[in-house]
Amino acid sequence: MIDIQLLRDKPIEIAKAAKSKKVDINIDHILEIDRKKAELNKNLQKLQEERNTFNKTIKGKPTDEQRAKGEKLREQIEIAEHAFKAVSEELNQWLSKIPNPPKSDVKIGKDDSQNEVLRKWGEPTKFDFKTKDHLELGEELDIIDVKRAAEVSGTRFGYLKNEGALLEFALKQFAFETLIKEGFIPVIPPVIIKKEIMNSLGYTQMGEDENIYEIAQDNLYLVGTSEQSIVPLHMNDTLKFEDLPLRYVGFSSCFRREAGSYGKDTKGIFRVHQFDKVEMVSFVAEGEDDKEHEYLLSIEEKLFQSLGLPYQVVGICSGDLGFNAARKYDIEVWFPSQQKYREVTSTSTVTDFQSRSLNMKYQIGNEKKYLQVLNGTAFSMNRPILAILENYQRKDGSVEIPKVLQKYIGKDIISSK
RNA sequence: GGAGAGGUCGCAUAGCGGUCUAGUGCGGAUGUCUUGAAAACAUCUGUGGGUGCAAGCCUACCGCGAGUUCGAAUCUCGCCCUCUCCGCCA
Numbered sequence: 001m002i003d004i005q006l007l008r009d010k011p012i013e014i015a016k017a018a019k020s021k022k023v024d025i026n027i028d029h030i031l032e033i034d035r036k037k038a039e040l041n042k043n044l045q046k047l048q049e050e051r052n053t054f055n056k057t058i059k060g061k062p063t064d065e066q067r068a069k070g071e072k073l074r075e076q077i078e079i080a081e082h083a084f085k086a087v088s089e090e091l092n093q094w095l096s097k098i099p100n101p102p103k104s105d106v107k108i109g110k111d112d113s114q115n116e117v118l119r120k121w122g123e124p125t126k127f128d129f130k131t132k133d134h135l136e137l138g139e140e141l142d143i144i145d146v147k148r149a150a151e152v153s154g155t156r157f158g159y160l161k162n163e164g165a166l167l168e169f170a171l172k173q174f175a176f177e178t179l180i181k182e183g184f185i186p187v188i189p190p191v192i193i194k195k196e197i198m199n200s201l202g203y204t205q206m207g208e209d210e211n212i213y214e215i216a217q218d219n220l221y222l223v224g225t226s227e228q229s230i231v232p233l234h235m236n237d238t239l240k241f242e243d244l245p246l247r248y249v250g251f252s253s254c255f256r257r258e259a260g261s262y263g264k265d266t267k268g269i270f271r272v273h274q275f276d277k278v279e280m281v282s283f284v285a286e287g288e289d290d291k292e293h294e295y296l297l298s299i300e301e302k303l304f305q306s307l308g309l310p311y312q313v314v315g316i317c318s319g320d321l322g323f324n325a326a327r328k329y330d331i332e333v334w335f336p337s338q339q340k341y342r343e344v345t346s347t348s349t350v351t352d353f354q355s356r357s358l359n360m361k362y363q364i365g366n367e368k369k370y371l372q373v374l375n376g377t378a379f380s381m382n383r384p385i386l387a388i389l390e391n392y393q394r395k396d397g398s399v400e401i402p403k404v405l406q407k408y409i410g411k412d413i414i415s416s417k
Numbered sequence: 418g419g420a421g422a423g424g425u426c427g428c429a430u431a432g433c434g435g436u437c438u439a440g441u442g443c444g445g446a447u448g449u450c451u452u453g454a455a456a457a458c459a460u461c462u463g464u465g466g467g468u469g470c471a472a473g474c475c476u477a478c479c480g481c482g483a484g485u486u487c488g489a490a491u492c493u494c495g496c497c498c499u500c501u502c503c504g505c506c507a
């Protein structure tokens with residue numbers, strides 16, 4: 001949720017920021033509603049004061065006259081209350097449609113074609129033989145099965161088997177060990193959350209709710225990404241300034257309907273409805289989130305460097321930013337079969353946008369302020385596994401396991417059974 | 418799934434239609450006393466909104482939302498959550 005005070009102070013800037021995210025808002029209309037709300041509030045309070053004062057004059061049984069006056073006051077208050085509530089609700093509806101403004105260093109752009117490559121690491125892997133894509137490799141090595149998954153669950157599902165399953169656990173373990181050393185608190189969060197929480201997080205605006213699986217019977221949602229249940233771990237909390245930054249590393253399954261992505265990445269298990277994720281979430285003090293954002297990005301880079309996978313870092317432009325993000329960096333890893341860099345991680349600062357609706361604060365001295373919240377992917381499964389298969393494949397169809405993962409799997413080569 | 422109990426100002430508790438402007442204890446802050454500390458004593462100690470230069474004043478909030486009433490923490494209904502017992506189950 002946007003800060004209403006910010007909207008009052010800098011209406012033009014906020015409108016411009018929203019526009020850069022392709023959201024049109026009628027600021028004048030919203031400010032008008034805001035003024036109306038204040039007015040109705042004053043009126044309501046005056047009536048309430050009158051009632052309170054009047055009620056104090058009654059001792060014991062009221063006379064008919066007093067009863068009549070009280071009743072009249074009640075009716076007036078009821079009317080004033082309804083008017084006030086209606087306007088408040090209207091205001092909230094408008095406010096909930098205003099996206100988090102991009103940070104000033106975010107490039108203005110209309111869509112992902114205007115994202116910016118900030119740097120590259122490594123060189124695209126070269127082969128002196130005809131390479132295979134992740135699905136061919138996966139099927140030949142008996143570590144990926146999409147055919148049976150399609151029969152059991154439908155399209156965009158997959159089985160990871162044998163070393164495929166072990167690779168996931170290896171990546172998870174490697175990420176956890178790395179991040180725990182950095183002071184992150186390990187956590188396994190719920191994957192089902194209440195609708196109201198999802199709304200507060202700002203994931204249901206801008207049509208993003210099409211991608212959410214709903215459990216209608218119980219009014220619940222399946223999480224689309226791990227931070228959706230990690231961030232609310234501190235809802236309604238006031239943390240101590242001394243305890244910041246507070247960092248978590250979580251592991252959970254994520255679920256996405258992938259509506260609107262028909263025909264995109266249909267081969268194999270690059271884009272699936274269900275996947276596991278190791279995710280980082282940071283809570284930091286005001287003014288610290290820029291530094292923290294770079295820190296999370298540096299960890300992501302370190303992880304992919306350890307795997308020896310060539311990648312590029314991409315700065316996401318305003319038009320491609322999500323509703324709640326103020327800045328976002330992606331890491332894209334080289335996929336030889338596609339001759340392209342493809343997204344494997346994403347880190348965002350959502351500033352205080354979620355803290356306001358989830359009431360997450362920290363206390364410094366006597367002052368309470370909203371927490372700045374950031375998230376970043378460590379490993380979002382399947383994709384790093386697929387990148388390893390493709391980049392580490394050998395002429396005979398076997399796949400070398402990256403050095404840092406070998407100890408978790410107990411071998412250095414995946415070969416056909 | 419069935420039966421029951423309960424959610425009160427950081428924590429613990431009182432309150433069961435007007436005296437609640439929510440009491441008390443603990444914790445916390447400040448001050449007095451003291452060389453310093455402890456103890457004792459005194460004062461203060463929730464959140465949002467409005468108004469004011471400020472002290473303050475007003476208003477809402479007793480899990481959330483509706484309702485009854487001149488008047489609701491207190492009564493009624495719905496929802497959420499916690500606990501106990503039974504059943505089922507990893």
